[in-house]
Amino acid sequence: MKWILLVFGSVCLLDVVEDSFVHGKRNARTVTFSRTGRGQSRRRRDTWTTEKERFTECNTPLSVKDRELLRSHTHETGFHGDDGSSFTLTWAGNGTGIIFVLSTISVPSDSFYEGGSSRLYRSEDYGKSFHDISHAINNTFLNSYFGISAGHGNPQPVILTANLPFTKDPGGKIFTSMDAGLTFRSVQLQFHPAQAIQFSLLDPKYLVVISIDDGLWLSEDFGNNWSKVHEGVHTFTWGSENTLFFSSSPNGTVEAARRGELILRRTCDFGKTFDTIAENIFSFGHIGSFLFTSVMEKLGSPRVIYVSKDQGDHFKRAQLPSATTEQFYSVLDADEDMIFMHVDNPGEDTYYGTVYASDEQGILYSKSLERHLFGGEGKSDFTNITSLRGVYLTNILEEGGCIRSVISFNRGGRWRYLKKPENVDCPDMSKKCNLHIHGEHSHFSGVTPMTPSSEPTAIGLVIGHGSVGDSISAARPDVYVSRDGGYTWWGTLRGPHHYSILDSGGLIVAVEARRDRGISSIKFSTDEGQCWKTFNFTDHPFFLAGLASEPSSSTMNISIFGYRLDDNHKPMWVAVTIDFEHLLTRECNDQDYVTWLAHSNYSSNPKTDGCLLGYKETFRRLKTLSACRNGRGYVVSRQQSPCICTSEDFMCDYGFYWHENSSACLPQPDFLNQTQDFCLNVDLQTTGYRRIPGDKCKGSFSPPRNEEAHQKLCGNVTSSDSHTEIPPAILALIVVCSLGIICLVIIAAYMITSRRINCGQRSPEYNFSVLQIQEDDLSVNNESTPNGKLNGFQVQEDSDDVSLIKQ
Incomplete structure (x- = not known):
């Protein structure tokens, strides 16, 4: 466990950081608002020169016709004054217009209300009107954390989970709907769910959940009937197709999870049969095509990572630095080809580590970025810019204590500082002048209301909060926009804002983030943030909680949520949809x-x-001055053409790194001491470079060969402590004789057993040893949403709870 006190400008973060197999953004389908907020940070201004503020020249007032047109399509809903202190919004599919709002009041458990009350609202017109449907579920109190789960498919499946803390029933209750909430069916359970019910990725009628007594329950008929398929389950996640992975404790004690004694099991037939695919694991995760386990191989040893790319049939040890009890791992991003892994720097409270990029198998890792900032509840600023292929943005902690933003355009092969926006001057005291973008750290600490935003269909568009100077500032930030995926930037809005990308980038909306007074206006741009117009959407200002739009960027509806005092001076939730x-x-x-x-x-x-x-990608994208509608049917049009291989298509290989003062990949210092076990089992030959995973360049180009690369990596590693040197001629003769003897044995074995054996092929299986660790809290911890989905990946929320395994 690692306690962090991170001084971030004028903001301090005090949190616990642990292993995190998945790092990502909030679930876009579910948004939670509350009436609590953090204080504003101190204000410091970048210099926006008047002669360069071209965006102000086109900020003409909205015409009377357009203002009246928008007013006629603005819909305000005031919810009950006694609604809860938090709202949870959940969309049922994309393009359906159906939204559920769960309002919850939680009260002390010994009160008359037995835990609280809730109201359920439904909209089928993108939030223009809401209807209280609490009566459809007999006004049952729903769980405030995972009360609503929406699946995929048509019709839209929805499951509501009740919160029944004081009932005498042996189990909980759920309400299921196969028509997106028009009707609900009540189902009495034999158990109490401990988390959100999860849908199968292929067929939503298959459901799985863990109960409060650590049982794994499955349903094959959309929740009508359930069967307990395993006991003592710690965590689970869906894999490819209908494969289900779960970890469980062999002795049913909480300490087993802390000691790394869990077993990892797999079922491919919904609990009818099980395979044990790993023993004595510490924790596990599943991302894309990669399955991870975190283990301690012997008493008191640091943790290491094992990876499988065949759904757990075989595991191999990832060639990464081990993590001691004062360190942690975190998977920053992954797809089918590559993994970005953060490894915390050794030592107490360093607040930074190294980002490693994997090969296509997820086994060999090379340094991508040093001094990567990481801290505070698994909060990392590492961001995938989804509007342009291969672009990643994050922040580093320099030796002097300054935090600076860096960006990579080739999947972590090279990193560079961001360019200063053309319309912003540098502060007088800045020795260096670059743009720095606020990420999760700033959002978590209350410096910014939002993290950087991009959409796959809004090609090249990026919007985020930032500051200009020699390092990032905790002063009140401004909003910046890029039209080319982060190569160039433009100062677009002063002060912090909530913003959203609509109509596949054809429309951007923004509302000023203020905690000292109510808001009544929204800004919108049809030219990717160059010009803005303002529309007053209400005559009764309210305090802003946030913006909500459909998960996809094709919508043109935006909902503004907040609260104001009603006639009785009680807070009342308000939703305005435009x-x-x-x-x-x-x-x-x-x-x-x-x-x-x-x-x-x-x-x-x-x-x-x-x-x-x-390869090159040529897009058909909207002109900046075209004020038109892409529409829901818009599809990104692109053409691809291959490129010849150059040095830009290669990254440093395992054991090498790109030194800032060098134009070549150099061997890592003391690398041999970290990789002896690996070298004893693998004949690793390398030039110091490898092609970036997923690269499709053509031609026979190869980077300059480092003739000492193989010698530097594994040439001096032997399995004996003897240092006696053998003459090369004798060594060659021994090798030839040994190979001859081996081949004779193989031929004999083949003739006797009639089995085919491939010479030189190593067994991919790995035998896991018994693992023991000290009494430290070292479990995997994911920033996750209640329904367990994160940034497009299926995840599980690991904790320290371990239960009994059924024999």
């Missing part, structure tokens, strides 16, 4: 789009201009 579709009525045509080459700097060699990860 439909911009009636303002931008013209559908975009061919003349509204332009051809754009991504990753182009327009000055390099035309043959390689725009080449990234082996």
Whole structure:
């Protein structure tokens, strides 16, 4: 366990950081608002020069016609004054317009209300109107953390989980709906759910959940009937197809989870049969095609990572630095080809570590970024810019204590500082001048209301809070926008805002974040943040809680949630939904789009201009001045063409790193001491470089060969402590004779057993040893949403609770 006190400008964070196999954003389908807030930070201003503030020249007032048009499509809903202190919004699918709002009042357990009360609202017009449907579930008190779970498919499946803390029933109660909440069916359970019910990734009628007594329960008919398939289950997650992974304790004690004595099991037939695929694990995670386990191989040893890419059939040890009790691991991002792994720096409270990038198997890792900032409840600023391929943004902690932003355009192969926006001058005292973007640390500490935002269909568009100078500042930040995936930036709004990307980037909306007074206006831009217009959406200002829009970026409806005092001076929740579709009525045509080459700097060699990860991508994107509607049917149009291989298609191989003062990959200092066990089992030959996973370049180009690379890595490693040198000629003769004897044995074995054996192929199986550790809290901890989905990946929330395993 690691306690962190991170001084971030004028903000301090005090939190626990542990292993985290998944780092990501909040679940876009579920949003929770509350009436609590953090204080404003001190204010410091970047210099926005008047002669360069071109965006103010086009901020003309909204015409009377447009204002009246928007007013006629603005819908305000005031909820009951006695509604709860928190609202949870859940969308039922994309493009359905169906939203559920759960309002919850939680009170002390010994009160008359037995835990609290809740109201359930439903909208089927994108939040323009809400209807109280609490009567449809007999006004049952729903769980405030995981009361609503929405699945996929058509019709839309929805499950409500009741909170029944004082009932005499042996189990809880759920309400199921296969028509997106028009009707509900009550189901009495034999158990009490301990978390959100999770849908199968392939078929929503298959459900799984853990009970409060650590039983694993499965349903094959959308919750009508349940069967307990295992006991003593710690965590679980869906794998590919209908594979289910779960960890369980062999002796039913909580300490087993802390000692790394869990077993990892797998079922492919919904609990009818089980396979034990790993023993004595500490924790596990599943991301993309990778299955992870964290283990301690012997008493008092640091933790190490094992990875499987065949759903647990075989595991191999990841070649990463081990993590002691004062360190942690975190998977920052992963897909089918590659993993970004953060390894905390050794020592107490360092607040930074090293980002490693894996090979395609997730086994060999090389340094991608040093002094990567990480702390505070698994909060990392590592951000995947989804609007442009291969782009990642994060922050580093420099030796002097300054926090600076860096960006990579080739999947972590190279990192660079962000360019200063054209319309912003540097502070007078800045020795260095770059743009620095606030991430999860700033959001968690209350410096910014939102993290950077991008959408896959809004090509090149990035919007986020930042500051200009020699390092990031905790002063009141401004909003910046990039149209080319982070290469160039533009100062667009002063002060912190809530913002949202709509209509696949054709529309951006923003509302000023104020805690000292109510808000009544929204800003919107149809030219990717260059110009803004303001619309007053209410005559009765209210305190802003946040914005809510459909999970996809194709919608043109935005809901503004907040609260004001009612006639009895009690806080009352308010929702205002604005439909911009009636303002931008013209559908975009061919003349509204332009051809754009991504990753182009327009000055390099035309043959390689725009080449990234082996190919060019040319997009058909909306012109800046085209005020039209992409629409729900908009599909990103792109053309790809291959590129010849260059040095940009390669990254440093395992055991090498890109030194800032060098133009080549250099061997890592003391690397041999960290990899002896690996070298004893693998003949690792390398030039010091490897192609970036997923790179599709063509040609026979190879980086300059480092002739000493293999010698540096494994050339001096032997399995004996003897240092006697053998002459090369004798050594060669021994090798030849040994190979001859081995081949004779193999041939004989083949003739006797009639089994085919592949010479030189090592067994991929790994035997896990018994693991023991000290009494420290070292479990995997994920920042997760209640329903267990995070940033598109299926995750599990590991904790220290361990229970009895059924024999």
